[in-house]
Amino acid sequence: GDSVTQMEGPVTLSEEAFLTINCTYTATGYPSLFWYVQYPGEGLQLLLKATKADDKGSNKGFEATYRKETTSFHLEKGSVQVSDSAVYFCALSGTGGFKTIFGAGTRLFVKA
Amino acid sequence: NAGVMQNPRHLVRRRGQEARLRCSPVKGHSHVYWYRQLPEEGLKFMVYLQKENIIDESGMPKERFSAEFPKEGPSILRIQQVVRGDSAAYFCASSIQGPPTGELFFGEGSRLTVL
Numbered sequence: 001g002d003s004v005t006q007m008e009g010p011v012t013l014s015e016e017a018f019l020t021i022n023c024t025y026t027a028t029g030y031p032s033l034f035w036y037v038q039y040p041g042e043g044l045q046l047l048l049k050a051t052k053a054d055d056k057g058s059n060k061g062f063e064a065t066y067r068k069e070t071t072s073f074h075l076e077k078g079s080v081q082v083s084d085s086a087v088y089f090c091a092l093s094g095t096g097g098f099k100t101i102f103g104a105g106t107r108l109f110v111k112a
Numbered sequence: 113n114a115g116v117m118q119n120p121r122h123l124v125r126r127r128g129q130e131a132r133l134r135c136s137p138v139k140g141h142s143h144v145y146w147y148r149q150l151p152e153e154g155l156k157f158m159v160y161l162q163k164e165n166i167i168d169e170s171g172m173p174k175e176r177f178s179a180e181f182p183k184e185g186p187s188i189l190r191i192q193q194v195v196r197g198d199s200a201a202y203f204c205a206s207s208i209q210g211p212p213t214g215e216l217f218f219g220e221g222s223r224l225t226v227l
Contacts, residue, residue: 046217098160099157100216
């Protein structure tokens with residue numbers, strides 16, 4: 001079945017460091033891809049999305065490119081802030097079912 | 113705030129009791145989803161509903177769990193005869209557009225603890 005695999009966390013970075021969180025997927029067809037962020041004690045919020053190959057989603061300095069050839073959707077940010085500390089979830093939908101499938105999440109800690 | 117509203121935020125039940133979790137979607141959203149998050153794990157899909165209809169319940173345990181989204185009122189996730197393994201955070205999400213491209217708007221979750 002369809003699935004999403006993310007790099008394991010936690011990831012610990014210093015403020016202003018470069019961030020990459022890897023995400024690969026397995027799907028039949030051509031899913032839409034998403035990154036959601038969850039701050040402590042809160043629900044998930046959509047961070048960015050891409051609906052077709054080579055699309056780049058971007059928001060708040062984060063970006064991710066839909067790579068069909070490598071079935072990947074890696075999240076990047078050039079300079080992280082302490083306020084970016086959260087859990088990041090990669091997700092896909094639209095491959096014949098009705099559910100959005102989430103990866104296990106990657107916890108990010110950013111130190112001042 | 114017109115976001116997804118879930119209540120209760122925290123619920124404690126003893127084994128064998130019933131848990132009832134409520135979700136009011138964003139105004140105008142007719143698609144509702146329930147997910148379960150176990151500690152340090154990702155979200156697992158449970159059920160997808162539109163008004164008065166269950167569209168996909170492939171993630172729901174066959175016994176003790178049920179969900180509804182009536183014409184009027186919130187969506188309800190009901191867990192009968194709770195067991196310790198039901199302890200988790202239950203998140204409701206809604207969307208204005210259905211799959212595949214519909215963005216999900218999540219509530220803050222209901223955290224169930226079974227003693």
